[in-house]
Amino acid sequence: MxxxxxxxxxxxxxxxxxxxxxxxxxxxxxxxxxxxxxxxxxxxxxxxxxSHMGELMVRGADAAAALDYAFVGQVSRVPLWGAKYTMMCAPDGGVIDDVIVYRRDWDHFMVVANAANRITVRDQLRSRIGEGGFDASVEDVTHxxxxxxxxxxxxxxxxxxxxxxxxxxxxxxxxxxxxxxxxxxxxxxxxxxxxxxxxxxxxxxxxxxxxxxxxxxxxxxxxxxxxxxxxxxxxxxxxxxAGMPLYGHELSHDTNPFEAGLGRIVGLGGSEGPPRGDFVGRAALERVRDVGVQKTLVGLAGDGRRSPRTGYPVTDPQDNQIGIVTSGAPSPTLGHPIAMAYVPPGLAEAGTEIGVDVRGRREMMRVVPLPFYTRGG
The missing domain is CATH 3.30.1360.120 (Probable tRNA modification gtpase trme; domain 1)
Known part of the structure; x- marks a missing residue:
């Protein structure tokens, strides 16, 4: 191809x-x-x-309501000329893509999707608009x-x-x-x-x-x-x-926003805000909120010279594998290895020692808060 x-x-x-x-x-x-x-x-x-990112224009009298149904965030609350980071989730709560939605007019929004997921997001938007009976259309203007x-x-x-x-x-x-x-x-x-x-x-x-x-x-x-x-x-x-997740690494259909530490972007309404209607994945995400997660995304920092990379095994103090590195590299700004990984919640506290198998040798790292770097910090 x-x-x-x-x-x-x-x-x-x-x-x-x-x-x-x-x-x-x-x-x-x-x-x-x-x-x-x-x-x-x-x-x-x-x-x-x-320019590889996908641009999808959603227009129509029900455009805002349609996007409220399609995404986990309440897009209808975005002001004119505003933007919102949100996610499209499957009915089981798994992440289909993370996107930014820009409000270009009261009935006109631009959805910017990841290149690898553009077609999926476009087709899902059209499907969700249809199943909800919304007066809205989706135009792919990427090219x-x-x-x-x-x-x-x-x-x-x-x-x-x-x-x-x-x-x-x-x-x-x-x-x-x-x-x-x-x-x-x-x-x-x-x-x-x-x-x-x-x-x-x-x-x-x-x-x-x-x-x-x-x-x-x-x-x-x-x-x-x-x-x-x-x-x-x-x-x-x-x-x-900057601790920003990348689809295919920190985000995938096998993870949900709460596991990724992004539960704050899920607009469930009620005690957390104004009442809100249904959206795809709501029931599953409410269960995750109430029951808790089985894994959680953490930052890892090391003092050595060998850096973990995507896919490297993460181990507990007894050298049992408990997860994998989702992203890792030497930090040019901080001068030491950094990584993100999913670990059990019990090992997610800052300061916890975590092992990473770096090409057959165990390198010790410690859990640190995300992001690793903050502008002006």
Whole structure:
């Protein structure tokens, strides 16, 4: 099967990026080097191509109610130009995908899904709209939109400098808010103060045929600030330090939001908020809330030089396997190995010693609170 290519593919190849297949797309994994790109985002700014992400437009008189039914969060409460991180769960509570929903109008929402799950989320949305009898429609506009992210301490000034109209809106935007802006060259964009790096940043949704102009302008305006194009490897190490889950690693159909430490995003209503109607997975998730979880996601930190990686066995003090590492790497910012893993709740307390089998040798790590890294912390 042939991989899809981003509207920025030619730019990546021309810049010497190492390209890999990711979720059915040819995407850059690195440019100058993983650590240099990671540190650029922490200290200045990084430029990311996220055009592989799926964009689904949900419109109609019942769009808000339909999304309330389809997702675990109460999307109808999102204000105009606001955004919400939420999840689509199966009837048994397992996670189908984690998404961000942006409210573009009172009857118009944009759902941004992970590339590997776009088709599933699209089809599930249509199915759930149909079974609920909602007056709403779903349009997949993934190939019409390019998504460019500017992340890091200098992101605000760089993004504002790119605007022909809307620079003041960029400066005024709060976290998880968006605005329509006009980028130099007459390019219409939806700018959102969102990201996946643990730093301040903006995500620019632009027409696919104008993506190269936006990319080039960002590099031009960000050069003096130290902006660097960044690949998937830096994005992964950045989100790991920030304790952000990745679908296929921390999240899957075999886990639920409570196990992932994200029970707060499940809007059950009642004592936890205003009354709410039914949504797919509600009964199962209420049971998990009431009974408790069998496993829980924790952060692990080590003092050695050998880093755990995805899939490595996690062991208790008696060397019995109790779980597996979901993500792990050396932390460029903190200078020691870090990982996330699912363990029994009884071993989830901060300070607990946990073993990890790193290529046949047991390395000791300790449970630490997530996230590992906090901006300004």
């Amino acid at each position: 042939t991989s899809e290519t981003s509207p920025l593919h030619a730019e990546h190849v021309a810049d010497g990026a190492t390209m890999v297949d990711f979720a059915g797309w040819q995407m850059p994994v690195r440019y100058s080097g993983d650590i240099a790109e990671h540190q650029a985002v922490r200290t200045a700014a990084g430029l990311f191509d996220l 019409e939109i390019a998504l460019v992210a500017i992340q890091g301490p200098a992101a605000e000034s760089i993004t504002a400098s790119m605007c022909e109209l809307g620079a003041d809106d960029i400066h005024a935007l709060k976290y998880y808010k968006g605005a329509n802006v006009l980028i130099e060259g007459g390019i219409h964009a939806f700018a959102a103060r969102t990201g996946y790096t643990g730093e301040d940043g903006f995500e620019l949704f632009v027409p696919a045929d104008r993506a190269r102009a936006v990319w080039s302008l960002a590099i031009e305006r960000g050069d003096a600030a130290g902006l660097m194009p960044c690949g998937l490897a830096a994005r992964d190490s950045l989100r790991l330090e």
